[in-house]
Amino acid sequence: MKVDYIIVGHGIASVSVVEHLKLHRKSFVVISENNPNSSSKVAAGLYNPITGRKMKKTWLAEQLFSYLESFYSNLEKSLNTKFLYDKAIYRPFLSLEDQNDWMAREDDATAFIKHTYTKSHFTNFIKDPFGGVLLKHSGFLDVKTMLEAHQQYLTSINALIEKKFDYKSLIITDDTIVYQEIKAQNIIFCDGPLSGNSYFDWVPTAPVKGEILHIKTEKALPEDVIFNRGVFVVKNTHQDYYRVGATYEWKNLTYEPTSKARNQLTEKLDDLLNVKYEIIDQVAGIRPSTKDRRPLIGNHPAHKNVFIFNGLGTKGVSLAPYFANEFVESIINSKKLNDEVNIKRYYPLYSS
Structure with a gap:
């Protein structure tokens, strides 16, 4: 088999990369064992523009959330399967002080606020004596359903090998990737945490x-x-x-x-x-998280045809589509990657 790309792993990261490679008409094969405990398969799949105890706007919220809604909606149509659920998220205030702090700074997040309540609104269901914030451009992705539908698609086009990847069987030259019976131009690792990937074991991850x-x-x-x-x-x-x-x-x-x-x-x-x-x-x-809470995306320092798209952490649903687009554009059209996600930030740690 000859393809442009070998992709290792099949989770949210892999799906996002595959779908963007398709836009550029690149051929690929995905190699992944069926692990029922993978983070993608047990994840609740929330996407939430206002997070944390202090209710701060998510990093790059404006770019991420508009892109993810379009990406997953189009993927639903392509796979003829429903898995994106646009739902308001209600964040109750913890105290009157919490309410006052929010009211003083909510303009920063206006695009993501559906309504602010200053008194209890859902008392029949939850404890919210100080009211709370009802958010929009939020909801959840039924990750398990999406992965199953995408797996069926990959199987239908003979682009899925359901086996554990054997890193020792990988042969890398300057212009070719050889893995068992497969020849490719490039390989992308979307293999999650604790994978045993010796090509990127120098990166400081924090699963x-x-x-x-x-x-x-x-x-x-x-x-x-x-x-x-x-x-x-x-x-x-x-x-x-x-x-x-x-x-x-x-x-x-x-x-x-x-x-x-x-x-x-x-x-x-x-x-x-x-x-x-x-x-x-x-x-x-x-x-698959990292110590600086930013994804690991980009090129191996010693192999121009070996890439990583990993480390999406707790916000994988919102990060994956946008940065998969940025990543694929960086490979195919030499677009510059965001410095905060580019794996080059860790190049000084690499020793051949």
Whole structure:
């Protein structure tokens, strides 16, 4: 088999890269083992323009959110599958001081505010005595459904090899990539955390374990709103339960759910919900994050035909489409990459 690109991994990053390569009519093959615990498959898929305890606008929000809505909507049409859900996110104020602080600076985020409430608005469902902010250009991506539909597409065009990638079988020359029976011009690693990738093991990554609860509530929550304070509560699209998350763990990097995370999530959930609930499941995944919380994108320092598109972390749904476009443009049309995501920032750490 001869292709322009070998792509290792099949998650949000890989899908975004593949779809942008298609726009340039490049041929490709994706090599990925089917890992049910991958961060993409267990992720809740939120995209949220106002994040953090201090409710700050997400980095590059204006560019990222307009692009992601267009990208995923077009992908839905291409795959004939629904997986993007545009929903308002409601962020309750924690105190009167919190409310006053927001009112004093909300102009910075006007484009993403649907409404600001100064008194309780969802008291039948959550505790919001000081009101809160209802956000727009927000919602969630049903990542699992998207990946399954995209996998079926790749299979239909004979562009998917469902096997674990063997890094030792890779042969790299100045102008050719050879992997077993495949010859390519380039290879792109979208292989997530803890992959054993020796070509980029010099990059200072910081994988983060995240755990999510599945719950059923005594009464249904509003269908058109996602509640988010301390934890998010998102309705599952295909089954009658809600997803609650997420935790952050940098040391215990296993796929096993823990009682520690369960307790953290239930404590925050109890502070938020005004309805009774029961836990029906708990899942864990490991996010491919970095120490500076910026993606790892660009060219290997010693191999001009070896690339990485990784390290998207907790904001992969919003980061992947925009930066996949920037990345592919940098390869094909020599467009300059944003310095904050360009892997060149770590070149001094590389030794051949």
